[in-house]
Amino acid sequence: MNIEKIRSNFPILSTTVYGKPLVYLDNGATTQKPKCVVERLEDIYYTTNANVHRGVHYLSQHATDLAEEARNTIQKFINAKHNREVIFTKGTTESINLVAHSFCQRFCKEGDEIIISAMEHHANIVSWQLQEEIRGIKLKVIPINEKGELRIDEMKKLITSRTRLISVMHVSNVLGTINPIEEIIEIAHSHDIPVFIDAAQSIQHLPIDVQKLDCDFLAFSGHKIYGPNGVGVLYGKEHWLDEMPPYQGGGEMIKSVSFAKTTFNELPFKFEAGTPDYPDVIALATAVDYLNSIGLPAIKRHEDALLKYCTEELLKIKNIRIFGTSGNKCSVISFLIADIHHYDMGMLLDKMGIAVRTGHHCAQPLMHELGIEGTVRASFALYNTKEEIDLFIDGVKKVVSMFS
Numbered sequence: 001m002n003i004e005k006i007r008s009n010f011p012i013l014s015t016t017v018y019g020k021p022l023v024y025l026d027n028g029a030t031t032q033k034p035k036c037v038v039e040r041l042e043d044i045y046y047t048t049n050a051n052v053h054r055g056v057h058y059l060s061q062h063a064t065d066l067a068e069e070a071r072n073t074i075q076k077f078i079n080a081k082h083n084r085e086v087i088f089t090k091g092t093t094e095s096i097n098l099v100a101h102s103f104c105q106r107f108c109k110e111g112d113e114i115i116i117s118a119m120e121h122h123a124n125i126v127s128w129q130l131q132e133e134i135r136g137i138k139l140k141v142i143p144i145n146e147k148g149e150l151r152i153d154e155m156k157k158l159i160t161s162r163t164r165l166i167s168v169m170h171v172s173n174v175l176g177t178i179n180p181i182e183e184i185i186e187i188a189h190s191h192d193i194p195v196f197i198d199a200a201q202s203i204q205h206l207p208i209d210v211q212k213l214d215c216d217f218l219a220f221s222g223h224k225i226y227g228p229n230g231v232g233v234l235y236g237k238e239h240w241l242d243e244m245p246p247y248q249g250g251g252e253m254i255k256s257v258s259f260a261k262t263t264f265n266e267l268p269f270k271f272e273a274g275t276p277d278y279p280d281v282i283a284l285a286t287a288v289d290y291l292n293s294i295g296l297p298a299i300k301r302h303e304d305a306l307l308k309y310c311t312e313e314l315l316k317i318k319n320i321r322i323f324g325t326s327g328n329k330c331s332v333i334s335f336l337i338a339d340i341h342h343y344d345m346g347m348l349l350d351k352m353g354i355a356v357r358t359g360h361h362c363a364q365p366l367m368h369e370l371g372i373e374g375t376v377r378a379s380f381a382l383y384n385t386k387e388e389i390d391l392f393i394d395g396v397k398k399v400v401s402m403f404s
């Protein structure tokens with residue numbers, strides 16, 4: 001990978017903050033956008049803007065074609081069997097809410113159970129808790145071990161005849177753990193239980209083939225994969241999506257409407273109510289093309305090297321605690337040093353131009369499990385460099401010396 005060339009595609013990386021060169025290590029929260037994505041958006045608004053699926057005129061048809069081509073790009077990217085299994089949403093959160101709402105409405109009765117895990121992001125907890133309130137389903141939680149790995153032995157014990165779905169994250173946004181989703185899916189399927197994969201923190205790092213994985217649902221957000229904000233993807237196997245009722249009403253999700261009876265459109269449109277965010281959908285496909293032009297295996301190798309180097313350097317600092325010590329990790333390091341508050345560390349690093357995340361990372365139950373309020377989190381992307389890790393480590397050491 002030619003990092004300098006890659007970095008030149010991201011103008012924001014050469015900006016300064018407080019007079020210092022920006023070191024952006026908050027990629028788990030959102031990634032920066034390459035020029036091609038921003039230019040694509042500008043181009044769409046300047047040359048192609050029209051509502052999709054609605055107009056007989058040239059622009060509308062052109063915009064529709066581009067949006068549907070974008071669906072094909074995503075289909076290929078995750079190797080979905082059909083393009084109608086790719087639903088565009090606002091992001092991972094909306095994708096999970098959609099499935100929680102629609103799946104539970106169709107398949108869950110009071111007392112039925114959904115299994116999630118102790119390391120989930122709030123999006124994969126609260127969406128199901130809302131269904132607990134509405135439908136009286138029960139949530140069960142897979143515990144983690146001291147390395148921050150899922151206890152698959154315990155997961156097996158949670159499965160009962162009332163289990164309707166297992167919903168887990170692929171990569172933890174706090175611990176960096178890569179969960180054994182292949183094994184989880186195999187176990188779940190041996191009990192005829194479908195599996196939802198939250199791929200918000202994996203899609204930008206690991207090649208994903210939904211047919212090979214055989215997952216039933218999978219979600220990710222555009223903004224975490226170098227694409228635009230406000231767009232995301234829900235993949236679902238056709239037979240599940242076919243049976244599930246629509247999530248929202250209006251727009252292209254109808255076939256016919258009368259006051260007596262309304263019928264719904266086919267997949268994928270049944271789940272895409274209202275005017276779709278087609279400029280962002282099209283630019284998301286540009287981001288995927290960009291990623292493919294570099295190649296996920298090369299990106300993973302580069303990010304793994306950064307993760308290894310950063311971990312080794314951090315471990316040289318006295319009284320450091322790294323949360324998530326699995327041998328199978330990806331692009332994220334969470335830590336605390338002595339009794340330095342995570343906000344203090346984050347704010348002082350910020351003054352040195354270094355952007356990291358602090359706090360509970362939308363995983364408060366995991367924080368309770370770890371017995372802490374929050375961590376400092378550095379998360380890496382394809383454009384980060386070893387020199388940036390050095391600046392980060394120097395910055396952390398400076399903060400430590402300020403407090404000692």
Ligand code: PLP
Pocket residue numbers: 028029090091092093094121123124169171172173198200201221362
């Ligand atoms: N799931 C995980 C693992 C995440 O890290 C995030 C965001 O940080 C989400 C879900 C929610 O993503 P979004 O806010 O883009 O919907």
